[in-house]
Amino acid sequence: MAHGTLAEDEPAAKHGRAPGSRGGIIRLRRPGGTVSSLQSRERAAMSRDSDTNTGRRRIDQAANLLVRTTEALLQASDELELLEQICLIGIEAGHCLSWIGYAGRPPERQVTVMARAGQAVGYLDDIAISWNNDAFGQGPTGTAIRTGQPYVVADTKTDPAFAPWRHKAELHGFRSGVALPLGEGEQKIGALMYYATQPQMFDAQVVGMLMGVARNLSHGITTLRMRARHQQVARELAESEQRYRSLVELAPDAIVVHGHGSILFANQAAIHAFGASSRAPLTGKPVLDLVHPDSRGDALERLETPPPGHILNHYRLLRLDGTPFEAEVLACSISFRGLPARLLVVRDISERTRVQETLMQTAKLATLGEMAAGLVHELSQPLNIIRLASEGAMMLIERDKATQEFQTQQFALIAEQCERTAEIIDDIRIFSRRDTTPVQVFDAALAVRSAIEVLEGQFRPDGISVDLDLPIGPLPVSGRRIQLEQVTMNLLNNAHHALRDSKDAMPADWIGKIIVRANRQGDNVEIVIADNGPGIPDSMKAHLFEPFFTTKEAGRGTGLGLSVSHGLVTAMKGGLILREGGEGATFVITLPLDLEAAGPQPLPALSPGRTPAAVSADAHILVVDDEATAAETLARYLRELGYRVSIAGTGIEAWALFSEDPADVVITDLRMPAGNGEQLVEKLRDFDPLLPIVIVTGHLGATERVAANLEDDRCAVLKKPVALGQLGDLVTVFLQPPT
Template sequence: MKNRTTAKKDERTDMIAHSVADQLRLIDRAVITLTRSTEALLRATDENSLLEDICRVAVDVAGYRLAWVGYARHDAPLSVTPVAVAGRGRAYLDEISVSWADHNLGHGPTGSAIRTGMAQVVHDMETDPRFAPWRDNARAYALRSALALPLGQENERLGALTIYAAEPDAFDPDVIRLMEDVARNLTYGIGALRMKAEHERAVRDLAESEERYRSLVELTPDPILVHSQGTIVFANHAAAKVFAAPGKRLLGLPLLELLHEEAREEVGRLIKRPPTQRRVSEYRMKRLDGSEFEAEIAATTITFHGLPARILVIRDVTDRKQVHQQLVQTAKLATLGEMAAGLVHELSQPLNIMRLTAEGALLFIERGKATPEWQAEQFQQIADQAQRTAEIIDDIRIFSRRDTSPVLVFDALAAVSSALGVLAGQLRPDEITLVTDLPPHPVLVRGRPVQLEQVVMNLLSNAHHALKEKRERETPDSNWCASITISARLSGHNLVVTVSDTGPGIPPTVRARVFEPFFTTKEAGRGTGLGLSVSFGIIAAMGGRLEVLDQGPGACFAITLPIDEEGTLVSEELKDRSLTATAEIDGHIMVVEDELTAGETLARYLQELGYRVTVCTSGNQAYESFMADPADVVITDLRMPAGGGEQLVEKLRDFDPLMPIVIVTGHLGATERLAENLQDDRCAVLKKPVPLGRLADIIATFLKPPAD
């Protein structure tokens, strides 16, 4: 009896010992997995290697049957895809489908762990009903228990680490706690490696971006400069070539040294207060060898070596501007050609009045019926009509010549009025009413006044042609009523000038193409298709826009220009005045004019004032005569055979730098200037026809003795 009791005690002792040994073996396997996975985590260089190492540790070192990591997909079935696996049951994963959705394929340990974020245990696959979909496959690979550990934090569901054992009940609470540490460490490692990979990718992308930027900057044919507070801190190879600066001579230079003097004040203000947005401007720039070129500069703010800076992309537009000027000139000449018949009518009117007045005066004088007062009135009328003719010719002369004048601040309404003056007379014969609504005060804009006149004249000419074509198409019994309206108004910081007509209008299919070069709806030979295209470019260069408005029965064009609120109007030159000389001063006057009748007529007037006058018909003759008998004042034309006026002036100035000279010419427009060597207070310029009173006043001023 005693032996039997002792035997039972020994059996219980052995069972407890075996149970403790089994428990220690399970814990030891989990501890080994935790320890060696931590070592793998410290050695890991990439995410895939880490996952493979963790699975190998669980199988090869700790002795589990199968281990795999599955990542949760966000596809329609919410599938779980194996990304790392180790163990003798690898083929098991190829045979099963696992999901983390809330249905039978998602109720296994892996899907439940991902979905709930909690560890899931299957103590015995033979009896656990949740494992029914995979039981037969697991039996084939001798799998009896499983532990699935979620990977991820809170709402972030990365996937799960699932470990299988060959025996049931391989995962008790102590083992689960140790294995949860493995999952937490693995989650941390995945996050750290992804951050590292993202950082390396960002560094690589940044390096590639910098390399692309460097290549783009260095290979672009356009100069690129970076300046910080006006000092150049970077220049590409194209900049060194364009600015004639070998090596790194541009670095450290003030940006203003590369700009023409007239642009430095404006650019200096921009350097002190950089614009917040991208800015495109045109300036004249200087190379280090002193040569100049027209440049279009696109500028924006960047950070350069940690400091705020401005990057400038510079393009030489000298050739482009020359081509544009040629197009402008072509369009102007085309406009003049279209207006030729009307201009002939405009000139014939004052000439007809002058002839009628002169012949009528001669008739009355022959019959003794012309009183001195009446004769004076007739001659004044002839003088007034001559002035009217001169103004028409002057407007045409200014308009037709190539415009190389500088950009300046001018009165836009004065330019509009000047264009109206040229074309208004052409509308009356066609019974077209011109309606104007312009503000009475000046409105200052920046640009070239002649070019704005060109745009307005082109719009008026197009409206004129449209109305004439409409009249030709209408039946004789129809009531003809045609008008062109030009108005101007202020809109915020802009001036809006509209030109509208009562013509047939612009069809919608044509409206989108009216500003295309060489597009025209006129008959062959009546239009070049350049007028509106060039006008569009002119207004755009002034910082404005030219557009077609959809209003009224006819066509309506609007010119919008920014007002220059800080500019000042350049004072106009003194206009020609009809003055009668009241003081006669003795002096010798030389008149140089290849048109002998004009020279002799002028000489008789000056002789009547008491001057001694010598008349010459060429520059060479005048110089020889002057050396033989020097004159006190020389009045000369510019263009003459056998020695022109400019050569004569140069010779006379070499002889006497203070020689008083009056230049009379028909080849200068009202806004054109003489060469620099002729611009001084001892030289005056008059346009033909010459106002004699003004000429007498100038001569008297030249001959007046200096005040004591």
């Protein structure tokens, strides 16, 4: 047999013949033509002994090759070094060429020489071998890889499949070879090849042992690759861990990991952000200790039932020294040291909050600037009535034509207009101040109504009507009332300007109209502010809520109104959108109803004309005001009630009078040239913590600050202009014995 696989060579081996031999008894003739049977038997025996010795030698070489390659596999640590070692061992076992080729990927399926050894290594230079079904893939190497079976070349000169490489084989002097597959099935690795200088050198037994070498090499390669992958994964894991550790440690945001509410890890930024140290570490502390009481309820709820995914929330947090700060907290579930935990990324947004507050304040002041002309008109109206009523009354009194009833009517009219003026000033005061009030439940309908009352007077001169539709019952929402008033006023101003500026382009019978509605929509409050103006161009709608974007002409508007309004409504967990369709522009504010709380009820108005009865004629009241006329008028009223009254023009003078003659009640202004009211109040409180004090002030900022710090059951803050009846009631209450 000239060529074939191992299966084709096995029958010859079973009959004691080398592959390709014909076998049989050879008869020799004597000179006379007869054959000597004895000589023929001797020669046949000698031939059999020689073949047996050669076969045993080849088997011994194959066995030795198997043993040595097994030892090499046990000591191998690198795949390429192992391949080269296997090839060298093959040469030392008597082969003239040993090489290993790896199977390339489809579709080319090229075989790449990975290692080679022997005197005939030049055979592999520029050789083309594949394991495709083509001429270069039908040779021993390609067939072994493709079929997964060994392929024996009994004689390179006669094997037709070896034709493409026969000439090179003759040049390098080898006559037989075997290709042994590496890997099985889909896990093909390649093939191991041995070549010999003589034909018929690879019988069934030799090939069987060489297959053991190939199988062991396949397992060795697989093991080394698994080990290499494991080492690579370990290196990548270590690098990844180091990389992420560096990222976590160098991250500018605070990163905290807690398990069941106890802090397990904190990076350097967290240590710095919360003011921790080696003496006061964060690890081990309850995470709730870092949460301000205002946010603790929400944090506790999420701690008990962590929501899935990544959750971003706004919290008020505490540093270890008790200092509060505003923060955004991104939370997600992770595994930490094999246990479930929560990862918190904390970003201090105190500075950003201050910037946003500044922007909001800028937007409010810009709105006030635009409202200035209208506010002047609103204030001039009651002041004009006051002046007309007072001068008319004085003229008739001088002429003895003013009856008692007329005088009472005129003074009541003056008091009523003062109350109207006070309401306008109070609305301006509330709107213009920085909003530091806590989040609370308020009636959204009342906030909308207050905003309209401030601006409604500006609409009438431009012929614009307001159609107001508010529910009778409250619409309780959670947030800051001032902020909702600001949003409403921004939208009303925008509608006012749009209607006023487009009046000339409208039909002659057109009348500008603003519609304001507020009602419940399921679990939400919906506030609609619409106008019948020209609307907003489509090209501008996408940019409406961007900062500094404005549709107004240069020099009018800051471009902050809608942006700030959108931010304020979003902070209240609501939404502000431009509703498509219909005429003009329609903006919709949506806020979640606070169904667990009832809306606050407005305080009943005090009658400015009611005169309280004095409790004790011996009571001493100290009036402190740098405006002498105001102080004398107030003192005259209190003396009329039967009190003993002292007057001081400064805080220093007041303290001197009080030291000599302590008062039962002190009524003081705040802003005075020498010794302000706040310093006086502090001294009075140090002297007697239960001393009744009434603070009367028109200072916008101090009113809220002092009210927050000092107002209690023994101290009251009244805003100017003050109603005498309200002041008299407070004095009466304060002179009652404390309970």
